[in-house]
Amino acid sequence: MGQIDWALFGSETLRVLAAAVFCGLMGLERQLRHKNAGVRTHALVGMGACLFTIIGMHPLLGETSGDPMRVAAQVVSGIGFLGAGVIFVNRDAVRGMTTAAGIWLSAAIGMACGAGILLLAAVTTAMYLIIVAGIGPMLHRLPGGDRRMLVRLTYRDGLGTLRRVLTAATEMDFQSSVVSTRQLRGTDPTRVEVVVRFTGGLPLRDLVAEVSEIDGMESAVIFSDSHEDEE
Known part of the structure; x- marks a missing residue:
């Protein structure tokens, strides 16, 4: 040394x-x-x-x-x-x-x-x-195709899933507005389908990937506002 x-x-x-x-x-x-x-x-x-x-x-x-x-x-x-x-x-x-x-x-x-x-x-x-x-x-914040897209969420009822989804969206700088909601009949456990419009924030696919991991979530699907080109 x-x-x-x-x-x-x-x-x-x-x-x-x-x-x-x-x-x-x-x-x-x-x-x-x-x-x-x-x-x-x-x-x-x-x-x-x-x-x-x-x-x-x-x-x-x-x-x-x-x-x-x-x-x-x-x-x-x-x-x-x-x-x-x-x-x-x-x-x-x-x-x-x-x-x-x-x-x-x-x-x-x-x-x-x-x-x-x-x-x-x-x-x-x-x-x-x-x-x-x-x-x-x-x-x-620039205009993009995601502004014309909606997200269809299907989740098990009673687990607070939608609240967690909206919280996750807010943390990722999205603004959320619920377009429609309905309870799916004949399912056990009871499932709910909600259509939400998310604007701003990251690419919409990033949010979908995040909320798909939330407990109780069955599916999260992006589709066009005109109900075409479902992904």
Whole structure:
């Protein structure tokens, strides 16, 4: 074990700290939106990518120089497995893509910190926050096909399912209006069919995927306001 270069140690520690802060900010945005991967996941990914990059820049096993490009390639391929873990498909709706992309970007920001490109890492973090927290909600307010769609909900009566659906919609920035409701006869247990119009918020498929997991929900189907093109 050689003598510690304290100046270099301080510089590298600052890089790891910067990776934790930048990626932690990205994770904070995800956590505030109640996503699975939050501050801890993003910060750890960024720190790990930063540390791998620093290690790749150091001489190892008696070699005269490290191989940062090979380490970087392994980090990029390895982070894909972690990102895939937050993506899932439910009733044709894919969820978790933005979080997975954020984890992938966290690795890139961590690698930039490890390489000493702190300013670029900071600018990239700021761009991420602007795109996800700023531009995203603005795009959701643009007119789209979802405004012409309704959702037919079928659920078991007496479990408070509709209340939970409307609460989930509000948390996802949707406005809800019940178009019709009827009790399905001859079913045991008793089932209710409700048609709801949801406006604003995320793509309607994301909401359908969310409410499909609510206890008591039998089905959630998107269909056109003109009762055509049922999905």
